[in-house]
Amino acid sequence: MMTSVPIRVEGVSKTFGAVPALADVSLHVGAGEFLTLIGPSGCGKTTLLKTVAGLVPVDTGRVMVGERQVSGPGRECSMVFQDFALLPWATVQKNVEFGLVLRGVPAAERAATARRSIAKVGLGGFEEAYPVQLSGGMQQRVGLARALAVNPRVLLMDEPFASIDEQTRRLFQDDLLRLWSEERTTVVFVTHSMEEAIYLSDRVIVLSPRPGRVHQVLDVDLARPREVSDVRASGEFARLVDDLWKILRKLQ
Amino acid sequence: MNSAISRPESGLGGWGLAALAGLALFWEALGRLDVSMFVPPLSRIAVAWWALVQDGTLLRAATSSLHSLIRGFVPAAVLGVALGLAMGRFATVRHLLDGWVNALMSAPLSALVPVLIALFGIRDTVVAATVFVFSFFVIVVNTMTGVRGTDRSLVDMARVFGAGEAALFGRIYLPSALPAVLLGLRLGVVQAVKGMVVGEMLISLVGLGERLIYYGNTFLINELYAVIVSVLAIALLVSQLAGMLDRALLRWR
Numbered sequence: 325m326m327t328s329v330p331i332r333v334e335g336v337s338k339t340f341g342a343v344p345a346l347a348d349v350s351l352h353v354g355a356g357e358f359l360t361l362i363g364p365s366g367c368g369k370t371t372l373l374k375t376v377a378g379l380v381p382v383d384t385g386r387v388m389v390g391e392r393q394v395s396g397p398g399r400e401c402s403m404v405f406q407d408f409a410l411l412p413w414a415t416v417q418k419n420v421e422f423g424l425v426l427r428g429v430p431a432a433e434r435a436a437t438a439r440r441s442i443a444k445v446g447l448g449g450f451e452e453a454y455p456v457q458l459s460g461g462m463q464q465r466v467g468l469a470r471a472l473a474v475n476p477r478v479l480l481m482d483e484p485f486a487s488i489d490e491q492t493r494r495l496f497q498d499d500l501l502r503l504w505s506e507e508r509t510t511v512v513f514v515t516h517s518m519e520e521a522i523y524l525s526d527r528v529i530v531l532s533p534r535p536g537r538v539h540q541v542l543d544v545d546l547a548r549p550r551e552v553s554d555v556r557a558s559g560e561f562a563r564l565v566d567d568l569w570k571i572l573r574k575l576q
Numbered sequence: 577m578n579s580a581i582s583r584p585e586s587g588l589g590g591w592g593l594a595a596l597a598g599l600a601l602f603w604e605a606l607g608r609l610d611v612s613m614f615v616p617p618l619s620r621i622a623v624a625w626w627a628l629v630q631d632g633t634l635l636r637a638a639t640s641s642l643h644s645l646i647r648g649f650v651p652a653a654v655l656g657v658a659l660g661l662a663m664g665r666f667a668t669v670r671h672l673l674d675g676w677v678n679a680l681m682s683a684p685l686s687a688l689v690p691v692l693i694a695l696f697g698i699r700d701t702v703v704a705a706t707v708f709v710f711s712f713f714v715i716v717v718n719t720m721t722g723v724r725g726t727d728r729s730l731v732d733m734a735r736v737f738g739a740g741e742a743a744l745f746g747r748i749y750l751p752s753a754l755p756a757v758l759l760g761l762r763l764g765v766v767q768a769v770k771g772m773v774v775g776e777m778l779i780s781l782v783g784l785g786e787r788l789i790y791y792g793n794t795f796l797i798n799e800l801y802a803v804i805v806s807v808l809a810i811a812l813l814v815s816q817l818a819g820m821l822d823r824a825l826l827r828w829r
Contacts, residue, residue, distance in 0.1 A: 377736050397736050409733035413751050413828045422747075423737035454828045474737065 328356040328510040329390030329400060329477045331376060336385035337535075338371060344535035345371045348385070351529060351538055353510055360513045360525040362568070364575055368536025369514045373480050376512060377403050389478055399427065402476035406483040408463045410455040416442060416466050417451040423474040434473075441473040442466075444503065461492035468500070472507065479504075481513045485520065497523060498551035505549060518572065522564045523550065530571050540571050616798050624798035625805065633787070634806060641772055641783035641810070644700055648707025649768040656715030656764065657757055663716065664723025665749060677720075681713035685771070689778045700782050703775035710771025711764035718763065722756025723749050755826055762818040769811045784810075 331353040338346040345368040353359045361369040374380040375387050378397040387394040389401060402423060410419050420441055424434035442451060445465040455463050464484055471479060485493045501524065504511060515521050521528045525544050532539040544564055546555055555561050600618055607617025628634040663670040663677070685706075692705045726749050734748050776785020784807050791800035 374732075377732075379732055379735060397738055399738065401736065403733070403736045405729050405733060407727075407729050409727070409729040411730065411748075411751070413754070413826075422734075426734070426737045426739050426743060426747075456828070480736075 327477065328508055330355045330357075331390075331478060331510060331512065332388040333372070333376070334385050334388070336372070336375060336382045336387060338368070338375065338380065338383050339535075346375070346382075347535035347537050349531075349536060349538055350385075351541075353512060354526075356508045356510055358504060358511045358513065358524055358526045360515060360521040360528045361531060362515055362518070362521045362528055362572070363531035363536070363539070364533045364572070366536075367531035367533040367575075369531055370482055372531070372536065373403075373482050373512060373514050376478070377401055377480050399474075400477040401480055402471040402474050402478075403480040403482065404464070404467045404471050404484045406486050408455070408460075408467045410463055410466055410470075412455050415452050415454055416447060416458075416469075419455065419466050420469045420473050423470055427474060438469070438473050441469040444472065445469045446499065459492070461488045461496060464488060464496065468503075472503070476509055478510045478512070481511065483514050483516065486516065493520075500524070501549065501551045518565050518568045519556070522546070522561060522568060523556065528568060530568070530575070532575050539575065542568055542571070613795075614797060616801065620798050621801040621805065624796075625802035628799060628802055634803070637782075637784045637787045637803070638806065638810070640700065641703075641776065641785070644703035644775070644783060645707055645768055645772045645814075647701075647704035648771065649711055649765060652708045652712040652764060652768065653715060653761055656712045656760070657719050660716040660719025660757070660760070661723055661745075661750070661753070664720040664753065665745065670720070677713055677716050680709075681717055685709050686774050686778070689775060692775075693779060698779050698781055700779075702779050703772060703783060703785075706775030706778075707768045707771040710774070711768040714767055715757075715760040715764040718760025719753060719757045722753030722760075725756065726752040758818070758822045758825060762815060762822065765814045765818050766811060769807070769814060773807055 333349055333351045336346055336349045337344070349368075349372060351359075361372060363369055371380055375382050376389065376394065378394045378401070381395070389398060392398055392400070411422065414422070417435070417438055420438040421434045424437060429437065439448075439451065442448060445468050447462060447465050447469065450458065450462070455466065458466070467484070485496060488496065497520065513521075513524060522544055528542040528544060529538055530540045530542065531537065542564070546558075546560060546564070547553070603615070604618040607615050607620070625634070659673070663673055688709055689702065689706055692702045692709075696702045696705060730748050730752065731744060734744055739747065772783070773785045773788070776783040777789050778785075780786050780789050784803055787803045788800065788807075791797075791803060
């Protein structure tokens with residue numbers, strides 16, 4: 325069980341050269357909340373995620389993760405990447421240990437922690453495989469195991485399922501929800517998929533493009549746990565996806 | 577877990593050997609037809625080669641040549657990789673040196689040998705220096721390209737997990753660049769053999785290159801070919817060794 329922390333984004337603006345990416349973005353993510361950012365291309369959702377991760381410094385405003393004002397990457401956060409970002413020269417075990425190595429965890433402890441994390445995402449037995457030998461879905465499971473291994477308070481996920489086929493994605497979404505309900509870490513999730521946003525999130529924030537601003541916030545009060553019931557077949561689910569589509573359509 | 581992953585072949589496969597054998601037969605036949613004194617039968621070259629082995633000429637020349645090769649290539653590899661890493665990672669270094677390195681990589685470097693002779697005198701050090709300039713730049717450029725080709729998201733990933741500059745370098749940039757570095761070393765060692773022969777031919781003092789000039793000038797054609805074959809064998813051998821290093825270090829591919 326982890327203690328999760330809230331995130332506050334306060335009046336954040338960011339410009340790349342002459343291109344404004346974010347303009348006066350403010351939002352709050354509760355401790356243990358599952359929040360999704362969605363919006364058309366160019367709405368700055370990945371940039372916003374990277375400011376929380378401390379990878380992109382803000383021009384104005386500030387980002388608070390728990391009590392810490394973000395000025396660079398911190399120990400609370402870990403991240404899952406769209407292209408998996410696995411070390412191709414390292415085994416699954418070594419990839420999952422990577423964050424622990426950087427954080428100075430002793431060898432025996434990190435090996436055990438990584439093995440637990442690998443088992444958690446359902447990859448037990450693949451410790452000695454190399455990324456190239458795994459399917460996309462399995463590679464992203466390695467990415468998730470690596471992110472969870474450092475025991476994060478905040479899990480940032482940048483379109484993690486974008487390059488995974490539909491069937492694998494649905495199974496993975498259910499596993500993610502199950503893991504999240506066990507760990508209760510704060511999740512900020514970026515996606516293009518409306519169904520995915522509604523299915524996973526407590527709240528969905530719609531960003532408008534060029535520059536990115538908070539356009540609208542959609543509460544998703546579908547009962548949990550969603551992974552065991554047939555939420556996708558419910559009328560309530562369809563209505564929320566449709567609401568989200570109506571918001572997004574106007575932004576195109 | 578034993579999925580077969582195809583890798584580019586870097587050695588002589590069965591087909592390569594078959595082609596070599598075919599060429600040898602063709603050469604022998606052509607030699608026996610006595611078309612030209614410059615095409616002696618392969619068998620006579622083999623006899624000359626064996627005689628040069630037995631009287632120690634070839635061994636003496638090859639030892640001197642390999643000595644220069646190592647003296648030139650090892651510093652070229654170490655300094656070339658180091659400079660390539662620096663140029664790949666730091667834009668200032670790259671901007672300062674990129675033009676020079678690219679110009680010198682494609683320049684006809686044999687033109688530099690008279691300068692090296694002026695610098696070092698007519699000594700075997702010139703050969704080592706020629707080996708160095710022939711192999712250095714291709715190693716620099718490949719290493720730099722490898723570092724610059726590092727996946728941005730791996731860098732982001734490492735930073736999220738707390739990597740500082742040293743960890744980024746050792747755990748991301750260096751291993752990412754390794755395939756390109758090894759390619760640079762493979763190309764570099766082949767260039768080094770060229771530099772070795774060119775240097776020795778120009779100073780005409782020691783090594784296999786000197787023998788080439790000598791047998792060429794005295795029209796000892798069989799011996800000339802025997803030395804050429806030996807040089808080719810050395811070139812093949814070093815590139816095979818580099819290929820083995822490549823396969824040993826890049827098993828994950």
